[in-house]
Amino acid sequence: MEQTTVDVxxxxxxxxxxxxxxxxxxxxxxxxxxxxxMGYSNTLVSYVERAKRAPTKNxxxxxxxxxxxxxxxxxxxxxxxxxxLLEGFPEFAEAEARCRRLRELALTIVTGLFxxxxxxxxxxxxxxxxxxxxQSAADQRVDFLAARQRLLERTKPPLIHVVLDxxxxxRTVGGKAVMLRQLDHIAELAARPNxxxxxxxxxxxxxxxxxxxxxxLDLPDGSVVGYAESHARGHLERKRExxxxxxxxxxxxxxxxxPKAASLALIHKARKELAP
Numbered sequence: 279m280e281q282t283t284v285d286v287x288x289x290x291x292x293x294x295x296x297x298x299x300x301x302x303x304x305x306x307x308x309x310x311x312x313x314x315x316m317g318y319s320n321t322l323v324s325y326v327e328r329a330k331r332a333p334t335k336n337x338x339x340x341x342x343x344x345x346x347x348x349x350x351x352x353x354x355x356x357x358x359x360x361x362x363l364l365e366g367f368p369e370f371a372e373a374e375a376r377c378r379r380l381r382e383l384a385l386t387i388v389t390g391l392f393x394x395x396x397x398x399x400x401x402x403x404x405x406x407x408x409x410x411x412x413q414s415a416a417d418q419r420v421d422f423l424a425a426r427q428r429l430l431e432r433t434k435p436p437l438i439h440v441v442l443d444x445x446x447x448x449r450t451v452g453g454k455a456v457m458l459r460q461l462d463h464i465a466e467l468a469a470r471p472n473x474x475x476x477x478x479x480x481x482x483x484x485x486x487x488x489x490x491x492x493x494x495l496d497l498p499d500g501s502v503v504g505y506a507e508s509h510a511r512g513h514l515e516r517k518r519e520x521x522x523x524x525x526x527x528x529x530x531x532x533x534x535x536x537p538k539a540a541s542l543a544l545i546h547k548a549r550k551e552l553a554p
Contacts, residue, residue: 291414294354295327295328298351301341331414332418335421337351370505373505379496382439382494384441384446385445385490386445386446386449387449388460389442391430394460398419400453402416436472438472439474447461447548465545468542476536476538488527490506501516504521
């Protein structure tokens with residue numbers, strides 16, 4: 279039998295798997311029996327029980343339904359989702375879900391809210407290949423991003439203003455086919471009435487106000503919070519002095535970046551050069 283030295287209390291994925299196993303055994307069900315009740319393969323049930331695959335939100339919701347646990351598995355999924363994310367990011371994601379307006383500068387890679395799934399998977403699985411995260415954490419990051427992106431599909435979505443550094447358009451992620459779809463997706467989002475996309479061209483050089491990706495969120499209570507991250511951790515900023523400085527620099531960025539029409543033209547140009 280495969281052994282593990284992982285601390286169960288520090289591993290939400292293992293905790294989820296053990297609870298699934300315990301609940302199944304308590305009902306006297308086999309993995310095949312549970313898989314039929316849940317509508318998933320018995321292989322997936324086995325993998326989740328052994329923490330070899332990350333549980334998805336839909337899997338957790340179905341487990342609560344089958345076992346009549348009223349949200350136990352969903353809460354375990356939430357803990358697992360947070361455990362696989364960069365420190366400080368879950369707090370930001372909660373604020374993002376409530377925001378009325380979002381302003382963001384994306385450097386190097388396309389902002390998460392705009393990423394197509396294949397683009398997000400390429401980034402996450404590259405981190406697995408580097409040994410930075412586990413396959414389970416990569417799967418969970420991609421699923422969590424999909425949950426965040428529902429913000430764009432609300433009946434009353436927030437106002438969104440995103441400035442993409444030109445490098446986001448020309449750095450191929452996931453191969454040509456994925457990147458072409460990604461560029462098309464950005465253009466489609468830019469056509470929505472609540473979304474404004476601008477591009478910060480390379481020729482801005484040292485005049486680019488920010489040297490790191492940054493996000494500003496206007497919350498329902500009228501407050502504004504900011505988010506920035508380093509390679510190791512993220513930070514949700516609430517200090518009024520810092521937020522005021524970030525807003526001033528973002529306003530400058532909007533002035534320096536290309537107008538909407540010129541930005542869209544540059545997106546189409548990047549696409550054309552990728553697939554002549």
